[in-house]
Structures are given as structure tokens and as C-alpha cells.
Amino acid sequence: MDFVRKLRDRWQQADTLLCVGLDPDPARFPESLGAAGEDVADSLFAFCRAIADATAGYACAFKPQIAYFAAHNGGEAALQRLIAHLNGAHPDIPVILDAKRGDIGSTAAQYAVEAFDRFGADAVTLNPYMGRDSAAPFLQRNDRGCIFLCHTSNPGARDFQELRVDGEPLYQRVARTIAGEWNGGGNCALVVGATFPEELKVIRGIVGDMPLLIPGVGAQGGDVEAVVRNGATADGTGLMINSSRGILYASSGEGYAEAAADAAKSLRDGINRFR
Numbered sequence: 001m002d003f004v005r006k007l008r009d010r011w012q013q014a015d016t017l018l019c020v021g022l023d024p025d026p027a028r029f030p031e032s033l034g035a036a037g038e039d040v041a042d043s044l045f046a047f048c049r050a051i052a053d054a055t056a057g058y059a060c061a062f063k064p065q066i067a068y069f070a071a072h073n074g075g076e077a078a079l080q081r082l083i084a085h086l087n088g089a090h091p092d093i094p095v096i097l098d099a100k101r102g103d104i105g106s107t108a109a110q111y112a113v114e115a116f117d118r119f120g121a122d123a124v125t126l127n128p129y130m131g132r133d134s135a136a137p138f139l140q141r142n143d144r145g146c147i148f149l150c151h152t153s154n155p156g157a158r159d160f161q162e163l164r165v166d167g168e169p170l171y172q173r174v175a176r177t178i179a180g181e182w183n184g185g186g187n188c189a190l191v192v193g194a195t196f197p198e199e200l201k202v203i204r205g206i207v208g209d210m211p212l213l214i215p216g217v218g219a220q221g222g223d224v225e226a227v228v229r230n231g232a233t234a235d236g237t238g239l240m241i242n243s244s245r246g247i248l249y250a251s252s253g254e255g256y257a258e259a260a261a262d263a264a265k266s267l268r269d270g271i272n273r274f275r
């Protein structure tokens, strides 16, 4: 099933807009998993599997961030193993590979194979800065999602993304171009930081019911109520509200998976309160 269909089904069936971010940092693992060393790849897999299995009931998507795997020897194999587990154990929950790819077309074609065929992700995050030809190898995979950076969550988002281009801020031009010209396959989505709720409102007005991936609640300080009020579609969906550290490290003790489940449930309920 294609990414957007799978996501819409999950929103409806599980009644959740929460995306569980999988950013495993061995320095923050409980002692039983080992902090680092020879078995780090096994620890990455075991930690993320436990978190994902515990939080699945509250998740509309999982989002492993590739940097947290690729930083370690054997980490990419652990990521491949993790996504295979997610696809097998939780087939109704889309997996977003957060890799922020973008390059000339021939290289982008390899990145598309990496994300969709090697790793088996349903969707991948992409940087649109290099333009349409850099996105084409991803866009033509109609069954997979292309989630483009639009207005990111970090303070430096303002440096370029709010510069005016022909009278409108660049992030609005990005939203308008992707919604109007790149989304012929119906497989596009955008990244919009929870830390910029007013900009989120403007973007929602431009893109209609396009799915939006919203990082930045919890550790980065984004406000859940403002996100839901400004970003949800008329039917109360349209958002994948990501939390990574706030769920992964809810506890550093042996009960970390149960603590993660409690944190996920609490955030899912907090989101639903405003829908």
C-alpha cells in the first residue's frame, strides 16, 4: 500500500497523530544494554525494537534518524534490521527514514534505492534546495512518500527559509511549488517545525490536506496545542507530530520501554485533546 494511503488509514484506525522518533544514543542507554563498544550495533537494534514494540499502539508513524545509526560501526546494518522488524511486526505503521537526502539526479537515484529498497522505508525526508531534478528519482516512486524540508524547527531556520523571493518568504515558495508542481503522484509531504506555529498555519493554508511531519515538540520546546490548532486538517488529521528524545529517554533505568510507552500515551492523549 502506498505511503499516504497507509498513513491516512493509520490516522483513522489508531486515532493518533504521534510519530515516534528513533534516535538511539548509546551514551543514554540503560546499563543492561551496554553503553558502547563491540556490541553497539546489537544495542542500537535492541533498544529501538523495545521502544517501538512498547509504543506501537500510540504511533501513526516511526521515524528512525539515519545519523544515529550511521555514526557507529555496523549501525546501518542495525537500521536495516530494525526497519525489517518494524515492517514485519507493525505492518500498518509507516516508517519514515529521516535522512534529508538531496543531490544531482544520478546520485539522488542511488539515495532513492538506499531509502526504499535497501532500507525498506515507506517514506524519506528530502532537502528540496537542489530543485526538481534532484527530487525526481524519489517523486517517481509513487508508492513511497517524499517529505520535503519546508520550515525546519531549529533557530537557524530563519537564516534562509524566511528570505523573500519575489515578495514571498522562501518557505512559502517551497510549499507552493511542491503542492502545485511536484505532487502529481500524490506522494509529497512537508517538514514544518513545531517551534514555528504561525508559519505552520500559513503552510497549511497553502498545501490543503497534504501530510505534514512536525518535529520540535518536547525537547525543542514546541507547543502541542498551537501545532494542532494551526496544523490539523478539518477532519482532525494531517499531522505526524514527532517526539524522539522525550519518548526514548523518559527513563534511563531498566523500565525504559514501559516509561517510553507512558510518555507516548501521554503525548498522544495531549495531542488528541486539541483535535
Ligand SMILES: O=c1ccn([C@@H]2O[C@H](COP(=O)(O)O)[C@@H](O)[C@H]2O)c(=O)[nH]1
Residues within 6 Å of the ligand: 021, 023, 065, 098, 151, 152, 153, 154, 191, 192, 193, 215, 216, 217, 218, 219, 220, 242, 243, 244, 245, 246
Ligand atoms: O526541522 C527538523 C527536521 C528534523 N528534525 C529531526 O526530528 C527529530 C527531533 O528530535 P527531538 O528529540 O524530538 O527533538 C530529530 O531526529 C531531528 O533530526 C528536527 O528536529 N527538526
